[in-house]
Amino acid sequence: MAKNDPPAALHDPLDALLGYQLRRASSVMMADLAAALRETGLRPVEASILLVIESSPGCTQSDVGRLLAIKRANMVPLIAGLFKRDLIYRAPVDGRSQALFLSPAGETMARDARKAIDTHEQRFQVLFEDRQVAALLDGLRLIRKHG
Amino acid sequence: MAKNDPPAALHDPLDALLGYQLRRASSVMMADLAAALRETGLRPVEASILLVIESSPGCTQSDVGRLLAIKRANMVPLIAGLFKRDLIYRAPVDGRSQALFLSPAGETMARDARKAIDTHEQRFQVLFEDRQVAALLDGLRLIRKHG
DNA sequence: TATTGTTATACTCTATAACTATA
DNA sequence: TATAGTTATAGAGTATAACAATA
Numbered sequence: 001m002a003k004n005d006p007p008a009a010l011h012d013p014l015d016a017l018l019g020y021q022l023r024r025a026s027s028v029m030m031a032d033l034a035a036a037l038r039e040t041g042l043r044p045v046e047a048s049i050l051l052v053i054e055s056s057p058g059c060t061q062s063d064v065g066r067l068l069a070i071k072r073a074n075m076v077p078l079i080a081g082l083f084k085r086d087l088i089y090r091a092p093v094d095g096r097s098q099a100l101f102l103s104p105a106g107e108t109m110a111r112d113a114r115k116a117i118d119t120h121e122q123r124f125q126v127l128f129e130d131r132q133v134a135a136l137l138d139g140l141r142l143i144r145k146h147g
Numbered sequence: 148m149a150k151n152d153p154p155a156a157l158h159d160p161l162d163a164l165l166g167y168q169l170r171r172a173s174s175v176m177m178a179d180l181a182a183a184l185r186e187t188g189l190r191p192v193e194a195s196i197l198l199v200i201e202s203s204p205g206c207t208q209s210d211v212g213r214l215l216a217i218k219r220a221n222m223v224p225l226i227a228g229l230f231k232r233d234l235i236y237r238a239p240v241d242g243r244s245q246a247l248f249l250s251p252a253g254e255t256m257a258r259d260a261r262k263a264i265d266t267h268e269q270r271f272q273v274l275f276e277d278r279q280v281a282a283l284l285d286g287l288r289l290i291r292k293h294g
Numbered sequence: 295t296a297t298t299g300t301t302a303t304a305c306t307c308t309a310t311a312a313c314t315a316t317a
Numbered sequence: 318t319a320t321a322g323t324t325a326t327a328g329a330g331t332a333t334a335a336c337a338a339t340a
Contacts, residue, residue: 010214013202014195017264018271018280019176021287024216026173028294029166045330048161055160062298067157069171074331076300096298096339117164124165127289133165135279136286140168142274147175192307209321221308223323243316243321 022143029124036120040112045070047113049078050102053088054110058099082106169290176271183267187259192217194260196225197249200235201257205246229253 014020033044040047045068052064065075079100082088087106090098102110125133161167180191187194192215199211212222226247229235234253237245249257272280 010199010203010206010210012214013198014215015288016284017268018283018287019173019180019264019268020195021284021291022169022173022176025287025290026166026169027216028291029169032294033166043329048167051160052157056157059157060298063157067159068161069174071332072297072299073301073333079299094298094340098299117166121164121166124290124293127293128286132282132286135282136165137163137168139275139279139283140165140172143172143271144168144175146271146274147179190306207321218309219320219322220310220324226322241317241321243314245322 018143029120032123033117033120036116037113040109040116042109042113045078046082047117049082050087050106050110050113051117053100053102054107057101058091058093060093060097061100062097064100165290176267179270180264180267183263184260187256187263189256189260192225193229194264196229197234197253197257197260198264200247200249201254204248205238205240207240207244208247209244211247 030044037044037047042050048068049064052067053059056063061075061079062072064070064079065072070078079088083090085105086103087109088100089103090100093099128136177191184191184194189197195215196211199214200206203210208222208226209219211217211226212219217225226235230237232252233250234256235247236250237247240246275283
């Protein structure tokens with residue numbers, strides 16, 4: 001290789017960094033998830049919210065925000081969007097909070113979303129043995145808890 | 148528990164999803180990295196670029212963008228920012244591309260960034276045995292390749 | 295006092311399209 | 318034709334501050 005040749009293939013000085021590989025792997029899976037959900041018309045965050053409401057009917061939007069680490073202020077347009085599409089409805093709990101429930105259309109949408117998400121997950125989980133997936137999940141949960 | 152009590156602690160229907168845990172763990176580490184780099188005045192993406200140029204002096208900004216998955220258009224303000232702070236300089240390769248190099252200040256900054264990044268990484272890697280870290284990295288690289 | 299939902303707002307990140315100049 | 322760098326721009330995602338109503 002001549003003295004002033006540019007590097008043929010760049011060496012990656014970030015290759016051994018957990019944070020970096022986490023970010024890149026996460027962005028690969030997010031892109032795949034967005035594609036998997038495309039035909040439902042839901043974005044990943046909207047599908048996540050529907051699944052949380054499905055699993056905890058009657059929760060408030062603050063509850064959902066806390067679980068998914070979405071700030072109260074940012075929950076407002078998300079919940080409003082799902083409400084406008086008649087996927088959820090609200091029932092007053094007390095004077096300041098409202099319980100969230102899936103409408104019939106929301107139940108159907110949640111089922112479709114769950115199916116798309118499971119298929120998407122399978123595309124990646126098949127790369128590993130079950131034991132490895134469990135180990136990977138445990139590692140990720142540990143990192144989360146450490147934050 | 149009375150019939151209409153709200154769920155005390157919400158069950159997380161996304162807990163077993165690789166994509167979800169990946170996203171949450173990644174965001175934890177990114178926030179910690181940003182904090183670790185704060186005193187250098189570098190954002191994570193800027194530190195990454197400096198480390199790539201340090202390890203491949205003479206590479207072009209397109210090279211860096213390809214390695215880090217940053218679009219050409221988005222590289223422009225990033226490289227301009229590093230240039231304006233005199234952390235890098237450019238030398239023409241041919242009429243359309245320019246080779247990137249660290250200035251003396253950039254070398255120092257890259258060393259500081261590497262130190263901050265390594266400390267940050269250690270804060271998380273100590274959660275695991277070396278073998279587990281290697282397994283985690285391998286898993287993440289496999290997911291990346293699958294995208 | 296603390297919490298819920300809200301508005302307004304700003305900043306970062308990411309994406310696309312179109313242009314130029316060069317190879 | 319393909320690539321490098323650039324401009325302009327738009328859409329997400331995320332963050333803070335402040336407010337009203339309620340607990």
